[in-house]
Amino acid sequence: MRDDIQGVVELERQLYEYDGEDKILSSYDLLEALKHEERSQAVDIKSGFTSLDRLIQGFQGGELTVISGLTGNGKTLLAQTLTVNFARQAIKPLWFSYEVMAENFLKAFSDDLPLFYMPARLKDCSISWLTQRIHEAKIKFDIEAVFIDHLHFLVSLNRGANMSTEIGAVMRELKKLALRFNICIFLIAHTTKIKPETELTLGDTRDSSFIEQEADNVFYIWRLKNSNQAILKIAKNRRQGVFEKKVRLIKQGNFLTEVDGAERV
Secondary structure (H helix, E strand, C coil): CHHHHHHHHHHHHHHHHCCCCCCCCCHHHHHHHHHCCCHHHCCEECCCCHHHHHHHCCEECCCEEEEEECCCCCHHHHHHHHHHHHHCCCCCEEEEECCCCHHHHHHCCHHHCCCCECCCCCCCCCHHHHHHHHHHHHHHHCCCEEEEECHHHHCCCCCCCCHHHHHHHHHHHHHHHHHHHCCEEEEEEEECCCCCCCCCCCCCECCCCHHHHHCCEEEEEEECCCCCEEEEEEEEECCCCECCEEEEEEEECCEEEEEEEEEEC
């Protein structure tokens, strides 16, 4: 009994004196500590679309953004446009393009090829391999954004496990990676099969509600019929609380730009 009491006393002494990086602080002390962190560690990226940046105040390190829409409606094009816009801000993105061979992916930028990074070869479609390559790129090149095209390449379709649960686990790991490396992760995901030109909304992403629950931003994009224009919808924005706002985009040359610089309500 005496040994038990001494053990408790020793444990409480250790906890009282604990001074590790994860020690408990008061809200006042924590705020003061955060104020003294170097501003250079902050990641704050603008999309390059005036209305979108006005609405969501850009992207910040630690955020996970989902870009969704029907096949052929501009998801990858939007991500490529963001890549070009980021490069103009000296932001260094890392790309994982699972659907398109590297040569064809690079050619899609034509003469406007920006500086970004890719694996020399995609060896494994797993979170562990993805984590290693992101860590490598962070150390070597100090990357600040990651694009993944697309989600279902990170999920095993043959295990017989519950698809929704497995996707939820992947989404949680991606969010952890964004926080761990202080980067912005952009994840392309497919929608359920619906009619073209139908307005997309939360719940339309394919296979799992966890996709939208774990994401900080959820964007939907769809093309307008017989037009080179598209609608980008902010279905969810956690930081600014923006929902259901739309921005009209138009394809000019190889990439997207904003129409008239004004959002649609």
